[in-house]
Amino acid sequence: MKNILITGGAGFIGSNIALKLIDKGFKVTVLDNLSPQIHGDNPENTSPLYRNIINKVKFIEGSVTSKEDWINALENQDAIIHLAAETGTGQSMYEIKKYIDVNIGGTAMMLDFLANNAHQVKKVIIASSRAIYGEGKYNCTKHGIVYPVEREDKDMESGDFSCKCPLCKKNVELLPTSEDSKIHPTSVYGITKQNQEQLVLTVCKSLNIAAVSYRYQNVYGPGQSLSNPYTGILSIFSTRIKNGNEINIFEDGKETRDFVFIEDIAQATILGLEKEEANGKVYNVGTGVATDVITVANTLAKYYELEVPIQVSGNYRLGDIRHNFADISKIKSDLGFEPQWDFDKGIQAFTGWVNEQEIPVDKYELSIEEMKNKGLYK
Incomplete structure (x- = not known):
């Protein structure tokens, strides 16, 4: 397999994978709609992710909801890494049709094409999410x-x-969540990721196409959007800190996530592309370590060397989970995956990159106001 299509390939995860595949000798096509929420209004000037790939891949500006764009993008492709999706649990709870249309509808359109047209696709990798577990084990x-x-x-x-x-x-004691854990998402976003995974694994099996699903944990690192207030706690907190604004920590600050560095995500995804042992399987991709939100805020402030008020407010969002961290023993055993970046090392790299960027406008309060108006923020 030499020709790889990455949907959402101008995004944070996709662009990093694209560059690594190019270094390994693959030919990469990217289908991406260059969403202003991620790339700004003028991507050639406002999106470093887009600029990183623009002269290195075959780029198609288009949507996974367009049949014509799929036809164009799938020509001569050997494999698909399907990352294009609307992301963010909070926003998904009131932009419901948009999330369904893009995440589920776009995936269905891809599979419909593969089922009913001549093609040379041999493998599909689908980006799932830890959100499908809801609360974990x-x-x-x-x-x-x-x-x-x-x-x-x-x-x-x-x-x-x-x-x-x-x-x-x-009250119960937190355990690492393994792939055989109960699937019961608590957000529209999580539901769409569950459906994407099920669709790809089911249809590809019937078509004799290898399929792999990756349940990514909280991905972070240099290059992620700092202007999107709906997803990515590290970006949201960083933008607040760099603007000198107070950090509002939801709940009691002891809620945890498994933060996995972008380099490790790219490594794991490419292993699934190259190794037949991954075919037909689902994998958690994380570090296997739970980090609480207070630690996140304090670590960011330390490396930015900036003091801002850090307020544990007791506010909460409906649909948020309390905890989730991955059991990664399966991907270690099957594919030899080992995370190379612990949280402290990753945060140093991330904050170093942020310090080199223009300070973005802080849109956090606007996103909170939206959720308040929808009754989702308390």
């Missing part, structure tokens, strides 16, 4: 392994943000 002292349901508004309003056993309602 926990241990209850009475009932063993359990999967908590979405937290109650009334509990969070009273300051109780912990996850409960769905059987006895007692």
